[in-house]
Amino acid sequence: MSITTPQGFLAAGITAGIKPSGNPDMALVVNEGPHFVAAGVFTRNRVTAAPVKLSKQALADGQLRAIVYNSGNANACNGAQGDADAQATVEAVAQQLGVQVTDVAACSTGLIGEPMPMDLVLDGARKLCENLGDFGSAAAEAIMTTDTVKKEVLVQREGWQLGGMGKGVGMMAPSLATMLVCLTTDAQVDAHTAQDALQKACDLTFNTLDIDGSTSTNDTVILLANGASGVAPNAEEFEQAVLEACADLADQLQGDAEGVTKRVNITVQGTSTNDQALNAARTLGRDNLFKCAMFGSDPNWGRVLAAVGMADADMDPDNISVFFNGEAVCEKTTGTPDARNVDLSGADIDVLVDLGTGGPGTAMVRTTDLSHAYVEINSAYSS
């Protein structure tokens, strides 16, 4: 199961030498057609990496032939040289594949502000083109940075398939490392349906990931659809498959977040709108005191109240309820008798907060604890 499982896709993953570790650091995904439909969702950060700017332009016509990836260098904040380097990389790939340069996208992840080692990158691009095959898993490995495992998914439907790979964690608001995702499908869909399905799925999955509130300059999700199966699912069927693949990858990203020891899913309800509920869930999910308590398996619901009390959401401050793993720990803004005895020692913690207004707004955010390992990973070396 990989991005080369659907018909008509080739991939490669190789070691170009960008990473000092010697681990694989370049990948290529090629759509062999017959169609070349593509959709994309990008970071909202206003400081965007060179490959993001390039890929947005390449995707403007809803068509892509290939995507070239590198890890170990984000090619962000490198000025005009960074733009030229991203352009040179896709030109090298396009020339060797015999496709239009405007049909090749690029994604980079790694350290910000380091010049791209273009001799290695161009040599890597050549090797990638020479080693294309059913190597989706090699590609998934080559895009890893601080990931400890590669992330892949396959959704199978009657007559067509959708594969995916991802790295890092976070999207939009979130991200503690760049999040890159590539989805491939041999279903027959038009560009509009593809973009619509991808945007909806991102909103419900990657955009609910909020590990540390940081957002990368490089986040990119691209879907390639070639119609090679000859099957044309309706929009609803297609949306469902894309959502399923994205949800699976989001779970994998959450589980492999830097330093994570707990997966914490936060649901907020009882406020006026879904946006307000999302705001409150994000406020809680970003609260370091709360995240440290989760790391310590401490059912410290007082920190939940202190956090949501600052959220931009309608609430009844005297009627807030909190549940940990389904057990009420706070009712009417007051602790329950057994609140301190709730067992949070497992790897998964569900938090439900009802803001007490009776309103219909609800939202969910996936986050993690804040652990020693997070601090270690993010202070011991540049990334």
Next chain:
Amino acid sequence: MSITTPQGFLAAGITAGIKPSGNPDMALVVNEGPHFVAAGVFTRNRVTAAPVKLSKQALADGQLRAIVYNSGNANACNGAQGDADAQATVEAVAQQLGVQVTDVAACSTGLIGEPMPMDLVLDGARKLCENLGDFGSAAAEAIMTTDTVKKEVLVQREGWQLGGMGKGVGMMAPSLATMLVCLTTDAQVDAHTAQDALQKACDLTFNTLDIDGSTSTNDTVILLANGASGVAPNAEEFEQAVLEACADLADQLQGDAEGVTKRVNITVQGTSTNDQALNAARTLGRDNLFKCAMFGSDPNWGRVLAAVGMADADMDPDNISVFFNGEAVCEKTTGTPDARNVDLSGADIDVLVDLGTGGPGTAMVRTTDLSHAYVEINSAYSS
């Protein structure tokens, strides 16, 4: 130098037994007059502790005779019982001091959602009243929670003085433990001048502290002024003294923040308004990736750009500059040649970010690094 150095103030600090550690945990500050002017600034959290609600009411007429403090229990999220307990505490103090109950304020700090041990608290209130004297430093010690040192200040002027004590860190947006501050002065000022000076000073000092983005349910700053010196400074002189005391305490709080190894002062300029600059400075000050880099003395300016790129502030994404300790590490959104060699090994780091629009907006935020000790303190036990 303590809150009892200005004329006409008495204080006490004792061990009531609220803290399991046996450390001092109750304090009392009494204004002996002749005037009883008081001003206060409270948490913006909508989930407010019982003593905050009570103290706001007590301060409504701009007069206070006394403030009773306890550490070890926040008396927050304790429902109607919490309100009754706060009321019973000030009643006990008022009765023993022979003052109106509405002239006594209360401040609590500690664990949220634990019932107040009222037998200990009422016994402690009695002891406090029996042990009043020139014991400002004992009071400063009794309000400590995770503080490692007590915080005191004295501002001396021609003929009058202003003393202060504080604990915890953070205010408004910030706070990783409740921040409580008490200021006393024998200057002669009216309630309006006092409130105005206190609000301005808080905005420029405690409100620029942003350690972890969390805001306590209990934050309270109260100023007591009795005119005992017979000296009536003008509003400007008085404001300046209050600002000086608050700035000194804010520095002490920043330096003793949980787990801090670095004091990081962030200045943002080059955007349209001061509010936008403050927003960008806060966004950076709360970014865990940036804070971990500071812990590691890593001049990783890319994380600065990734953080401010998400701020709600006008910027020119291609013209952002970053300076660490006065050295340019990023110009026109691109790294300088020696950016990675800047020495951040000292305990103080100054970060200056210019968002490149040429606009007049500027603001400063004081934060800290994110260390192993922060995670340890906030995960190993409930606080």
